Amino acid sequence: MGEPAELDKASASRNRKFLVAVMLTNLITMLNTSTVNISLPSYMSIFHVDINTVQWVVVGYMLPLGMMMPLAGYLCERYSYRKVFLSAIAVMGLSSLGCACSTSFYMLVAFRFLKGIAGGVVVPSTVAMLYRYIPKKQQEPYLGTAMMFQSVGVTIGPTLAGIMLTFSSWHFLFLFNIPFVLLVLWIGYKSIPAEEGKNTDKFDFFGILQVSIGTGMIMIAFTEGDAWGWRSALFWGCLLTGLALELIFVYRQFHTSHPLLNFGVLKFKPFALAMLVQCTLAMTLGINAMLSQFYFQTGRGWSPAETGMFLLIPALSMLVANTIAIRLHAKGFVRTLITGGVLIVLVGNLGLCNLKIDSNAVFVLICFTMRYAGLSLLQMPLTNYGLSAVPPELSGHASSLYNWGKQVVQVVSTNILTVVLSLNLNRYYLAAGNTGIPQEGTMEYRLAAIQAVNTDYLYLAVFLVISLFCTLLIKPQKKR
Numbered sequence: 001m002g003e004p005a006e007l008d009k010a011s012a013s014r015n016r017k018f019l020v021a022v023m024l025t026n027l028i029t030m031l032n033t034s035t036v037n038i039s040l041p042s043y044m045s046i047f048h049v050d051i052n053t054v055q056w057v058v059v060g061y062m063l064p065l066g067m068m069m070p071l072a073g074y075l076c077e078r079y080s081y082r083k084v085f086l087s088a089i090a091v092m093g094l095s096s097l098g099c100a101c102s103t104s105f106y107m108l109v110a111f112r113f114l115k116g117i118a119g120g121v122v123v124p125s126t127v128a129m130l131y132r133y134i135p136k137k138q139q140e141p142y143l144g145t146a147m148m149f150q151s152v153g154v155t156i157g158p159t160l161a162g163i164m165l166t167f168s169s170w171h172f173l174f175l176f177n178i179p180f181v182l183l184v185l186w187i188g189y190k191s192i193p194a195e196e197g198k199n200t201d202k203f204d205f206f207g208i209l210q211v212s213i214g215t216g217m218i219m220i221a222f223t224e225g226d227a228w229g230w231r232s233a234l235f236w237g238c239l240l241t242g243l244a245l246e247l248i249f250v251y252r253q254f255h256t257s258h259p260l261l262n263f264g265v266l267k268f269k270p271f272a273l274a275m276l277v278q279c280t281l282a283m284t285l286g287i288n289a290m291l292s293q294f295y296f297q298t299g300r301g302w303s304p305a306e307t308g309m310f311l312l313i314p315a316l317s318m319l320v321a322n323t324i325a326i327r328l329h330a331k332g333f334v335r336t337l338i339t340g341g342v343l344i345v346l347v348g349n350l351g352l353c354n355l356k357i358d359s360n361a362v363f364v365l366i367c368f369t370m371r372y373a374g375l376s377l378l379q380m381p382l383t384n385y386g387l388s389a390v391p392p393e394l395s396g397h398a399s400s401l402y403n404w405g406k407q408v409v410q411v412v413s414t415n416i417l418t419v420v421l422s423l424n425l426n427r428y429y430l431a432a433g434n435t436g437i438p439q440e441g442t443m444e445y446r447l448a449a450i451q452a453v454n455t456d457y458l459y460l461a462v463f464l465v466i467s468l469f470c471t472l473l474i475k476p477q478k479k480r
Helices: 002-037 040-046 056-079 081-100 105-133 136-167 178-191 205-223 233-253 263-267 269-282 286-299 304-310 312-330 334-350 361-387 392-431 443-471
Strands: none
Touching: 002 056, 002 081, 002 105, 002 136, 002 178, 002 286, 040 056, 040 286, 056 081, 056 105, 056 205, 056 286, 056 392, 081 105, 081 178, 105 136, 105 361, 105 392, 136 304, 136 312, 136 361, 205 233, 205 392, 263 269, 263 392, 269 334, 269 361, 269 392, 269 443, 286 304, 286 392, 286 443, 304 312, 312 334, 312 361, 334 361, 334 443, 361 392, 392 443
């Protein structure tokens, strides 16, 4: 009688340690993004690059992130989740050190690229392990707690980055997460079950090249589209080649007994619908951080620290919204949370479509708070709605596909909207009667920048309306 109780106690202890590892991992991955986004205007001055070039600090991370995500499930199953996850976390720590030691802009981007490769494995595998190793009755609260730490990363990231950029050096933006990486390595080693990988099948090197190169070419085409020209042979050649590689990859996966990425998970309707909503919503996520920093720092002339402190309240609202989501989700209000969350984001976004250099700070604060809180309200219910419908043995493939689709859409939309932001800035600058190249720091430049931000927020509102209609397809679940 005592032995099963001992086993249950040991299992519960291991699960709690695993949850801590997941929470810290989510914190690290969000800090990788939130601390860098607020520092983009600073990098423009430090490295003497323009707005189109500085985005490579973000894109240089997001590009390999998207290239690796479809392979995460396959690699984890082949070599074991434990080995792959811990190896990727170690690479993230080493690349953070490399970023901190960078002596040029391109060296920084190179290490961000390496970190993105590791992150592309870490993000899907973290979610997959929750559904693979944690008992079903604990999956929802564990996922909610894990996502709460994503909110913590969003909350402290901009404020921490703003303080560091104001009172210290940008190098510390990459150094401070190294202790967290070491802690995750130790806890993960103790808590993630040791399994033998299924590496008896032939390594599909050709398939890996197809999906990685194909994804990369699509992302690069949209990233460099403005520089190459949207009608240029180089843009269309890169885009069509990437799409062709992806189509061949998908075809091959449907005709093999051991697919790299099992698209069969799309037959589970809740998962397919959740992925559709997530992808439409992703169109509004990537560019939002850049727009907020561009408005506050370039438009209103605030310092990084002032911007970070201002966004602290909206970011803190994510913690409150996540707590509400966990409690209401347990009572079965899945569609209400998802649809309501998108609606709140939409209303907040509409308030940001007519910003001015002297807009009331309280009103702007409320709008940003609605955007942040709404997103936090819907993420956990949406993710669980989709992934819980997939059998545990397919959780790795489902998580990889879910995150891959979101990442590709986010990168493509972010780059397009960044180009639109730059074009509109020039257009509004000239429309105001100015001549020549817009001069950063002048009042004319600041006014044109704010008008360009307003236009991008208007486009985001269109995407959010599409997301809202998609959520209406979700079937309500009975109260448990």
